[in-house]
Amino acid sequence: MVRWVRPLSARPDETAEVLGAKAHGLVTLHRLGLPVPPGFVVTTEACRAFLHRGRLPDGLHAELTTAMGGLETATGRRFGGTRTPLAVSVRSGASVSMPGMMDTILNLGLTTDATTALAAETGDAWFALESRSRLLSTFAAALTGGAADSGVLARRDTADGPARLTSEIAAIEAVIERRHGRAVPDDALAQLELAVETVFSSWDTPRARTYRELHGIPHDLGTAVIVQAMVYGNRDEHSGTGVAFSRDPNTGENVPFGDVLFAHQGDDVVSGRTPTRPLRELGAREPAVWAALVDALARIERHDRDACYVEFTFQSGELWLLQARPGRFVGGAAVRVATELADEGLITRQEALLRVSPQHLRHARTPRIAPSAQADILARGIGACPGTAVGKIATTTDAAIRMAVDGPVILVRPETSPHDMAGLAAAAGIVTARGGAASHAAVVARAMAKPAVVGIGDLAVGPTGIRADGRFIGAGTLVTIDGTSGEVALGSPGIVTDTADAHLRRLLTWADEVSGDQSEREEAERLAAAQAALRQARSS
Template sequence: MRWIRRLSAEVDETAEVLGGKAHGLVVLHRLGLPVPEAFVVTTEACRAFLRDGRLPHGLDEELATATGGFDVVSVRSGAPVSMPGMMNTVLNLELTSADDALSAVEAVFSSWNTPRARTYRELNDIPHELGTAAVVQRMVFGDRDEHSGTGVAFSRDPNTGANVPFGDVLFGHQGEAVVSGRSRTLPLPELADREPAVWAGLLDALSRVEAHYRDACYVEFTYESGELWLLQVRPGRFSGAAAVRVATDLADEGVLDRREALLRVSPHHLRHVRTPRIAPGEDVLARGLGACPGVATGRVATTADTAVRMAVEGPVVLVRPETSPHDMRGLAAATGILTARGGPASHAAVVARAMGKPAVVGVSGLALDEGTLITIDGTSGEVVLGSPRIVTTTADAHLHRLLGWADDVSGDRSPRADADRLSAAHAVLRG
């Protein structure tokens, strides 16, 4: 077929043609891991669509052939470069006629050129002419029965870099419920007791994808009636202390040599490596997304007015569903901000960064009484009761060793800032 590739271990085209998502699914196939049946409409078809203003000739027949045997599918965007949340996804699409798939693919392709997506590409140096692929995949149902569920998993802890699987699982739900943050998830290890066979399969998958990418990885998975399926894989893209620890550990494990390990860490990662953090091992009450780094401890105030009143007595953390202009006084009075809704680009996140206050957003389903003492970590998104131990780096020993290797490479052992030591090594390694 000209515009469509059925995904299997034999596909050997690049992410430029297949898009990152389909390319990852091909990797999973090659590793012998379970992937629901899928095909991809290539970025080339999208480019033709963008150029001519209509889907390319012949795609309709190819789609009609490719969708034979599918009943319910998802149709997802997948650009060669990640553009999270910028484009359309169609879930639970029942294929009653060939036109259903055609219009879903057209919707995904059209979403490449929304003004918001264009702005995102301008700001991130992504060429407008790349186009996106569209992955059409048989739906698997995490809400099928009591032995079904869905989740996301990192092969290592993205907060610290520690070599333990990390993620969220939601029993009896479909995948979007996890990614959207609409439902309260459970820590990934809960899966071990409840579905030991799925857990064992997941651990095996994480170890195989790590060996392939030679890096910490992220997967999305669903299990249906006790059967594990992988829906997406990509490198973990850790930052700060976690990036330092993963690179150092991978060198110790013999996966990377020291030079590669040094190049894995950007000097930019070191800027926040000493930002205060909640110490590892504290009981985490809830987890959201870190929107402005730093740790804040204070009593919960649930309105701007009480925040202003209570702040006279001592530090407060303003806890709101989301924020509006009415909350500005409360935000100004608070030492930190916690919201139930929103992401890193929300009103609360923008204001928190403007004020330089630690912020955690998107913590759903958490009920906190006014006056309760809590601590929030704006790097990891963790929320802890009371005032836990705070550390200024979670990777002190790792950082020390990595910078030692950097000095070995540069030959310069004079006292300098961390980022300078790493930059000097990079300069030598990149010659």
């Protein structure tokens, strides 16, 4: 009897509690007829058994072997095989969202022999070695809790690229042996069991426990593990990976928005290690992939009746979806999406009113670079502290302190360290090339209530200026930053606090119709009154 594993298909009628939210979303994509790599799910129940007993449950080994056999049949490839080898991704997926807290392992099954076989099959030694290197670095991060970058800079376009990759692989293997005490097994099924165990264990890391404590999530839910045939974003120049929103999360405008990375694998986009390109470039470079993506976004929107977010990979011109979830827009964007979805007839006006929280109205008033302004956008990163700031570029703390005497300064750094504290204090706004929303720069910016943009992959900082968008911009040049959208614009484009004004007015008109109260009140109050009336009508 099958206890711990479920196929990833349109068929199973299992809840998100058993499959995890990510796998549950993939089942929905299957039902919509969208392209999802074949795979299977190890249930949250198996995770709970593992956490309880400290080892994988009895019978799981046999079920994994059987499920992998099915995947071999479905793909016509052999797991760990010496010809047409099958590799898989192994991802966590709990029933509740815990972003970035648990592990993902890519290219699993690329043993030494399978890597040789993949190189022979594709005639591309670089691709096969890079994929094995990624397997080991994702395993290293999961097993040892730290990154294992070897510092070896291998490049595809150099003659010694494969040789450098080989030494990089050896370096990562050494790190794993030293920190973990054991090597990653060179047997595909043993790798799979270790990966499942590792993902299950990642449910209980201190970071994950802290996240659950702070967000009121029970500790005993466990995570599911999703095993899927790999699709390779690094396969060739018609391959790549990206993330996409069905609508612009900054404004709510009904145009697809996101990032794409050509000829790379998935975790490069999310980690911010490699500069991404705006999603619209996909349309020019891979029109068929773009058309399939736009169609998929529209179908998911119609099904969810909400803006959505997807993670995707395309391999040799073919699109695959790896994850889909609601867009979770905030501020003015949430107001605009709710209003327009009602206009499009996807939701009712009552539903639109219930989807916008009074918190969103407050955020809708945060100063922003005006969307209508023909702003010259130099770079886009992660908005780490909302608000806008205008000032001259300083690229060192010393320069920021000196220049701040004459007027506002934007401190632009590769990343910040304690050495930059005085510069951060002197600056009106902060920009960094590296780091995410929890980086040193982001934490300090919020402590000082200064607009900040972090994690701009496509930004180089030198002593005399910065390079972004292929342009050199000298220190002292005036720029404007938007800590909500993560945009950095040249000069001083218009700033507004009413980006969603027209939509907000209409939504509040609907609110007053529902509450029957037309008196002069705060915006949040008008919305709250309508929501109270709607909830009362529903419960009675």
